[in-house]
Amino acid sequence: MMTTGYCGSCECLFMSSLVKWQMKNMKAKTLTVFDFDDTLVKTTCRIKVITKTGREKWLDPATFNQYNPRKGEQFCFQEFAEVKEPVMLSHMDKFKRDIVTNKKVYILTSRDKRRPIRKFLADIGIDVSKVAVITLGSSNPEDKADWLQHKAQKYNFDSVYFADDSPKNIEAVKNRFEKTSKRVILDLVT
Numbered sequence: 001m002m003t004t005g006y007c008g009s010c011e012c013l014f015m016s017s018l019v020k021w022q023m024k025n026m027k028a029k030t031l032t033v034f035d036f037d038d039t040l041v042k043t044t045c046r047i048k049v050i051t052k053t054g055r056e057k058w059l060d061p062a063t064f065n066q067y068n069p070r071k072g073e074q075f076c077f078q079e080f081a082e083v084k085e086p087v088m089l090s091h092m093d094k095f096k097r098d099i100v101t102n103k104k105v106y107i108l109t110s111r112d113k114r115r116p117i118r119k120f121l122a123d124i125g126i127d128v129s130k131v132a133v134i135t136l137g138s139s140n141p142e143d144k145a146d147w148l149q150h151k152a153q154k155y156n157f158d159s160v161y162f163a164d165d166s167p168k169n170i171e172a173v174k175n176r177f178e179k180t181s182k183r184v185i186l187d188l189v190t
């Protein structure tokens with residue numbers, strides 16, 4: 001019994017393949033990117049601040065996001081070498097769904113070590129072959145915007161989805177894409 005909607009002649013088979021190919025290519029390509037800390041998981045990792053006079057203080061990532069550095073301060077991210085006492089946040093559900101529906105999903109983090117994140121993902125049963133972890137080793141929002149812009153242009157994505165808990169990062173990405181034709185969905189995680 002014929003169920004495919006074409007008669008089976010050479011021409012119809014060709015047309016059917018052509019329509020399928022066109023439909024596949026009409027599907028918009030979306031670059032799907034999540035921050036890690038305080039977006040997908042909350043951990044007990046903190047940032048050490050060393051003041052000009054050598055005094056040390058510690059900030060959690062949420063406080064650090066709003067922090068205006070004073071002159072001469074240095075920052076140490078040594079605790080971010082591991083994923084300490086992770087608690088999954090609600091965006092983890094979307095992340096997992098997107099892994100199923102997308103070819104590839106990206107984690108874009110200011111951390112500088114990829115391996116602890118990949119190990120954590122594998123430990124919670126995520127197919128890490130579909131996740132690319134990009135470690136910038138920088139908390140400068142412009143570095144996130146640079147990476148997203150470069151990736152979206154080089155691989156010709158039609159749209160970008162970006163989730164991050166840092167208003168500074170969201171703002172930098174918004175400004176960067178303002179004058180482009182790409183559709184950008186910015187998801188400020190609160």
Ligand SMILES: [Mg+2]
Binds near residue numbers: 036039061164165
């Ligand atoms: Mg974050």
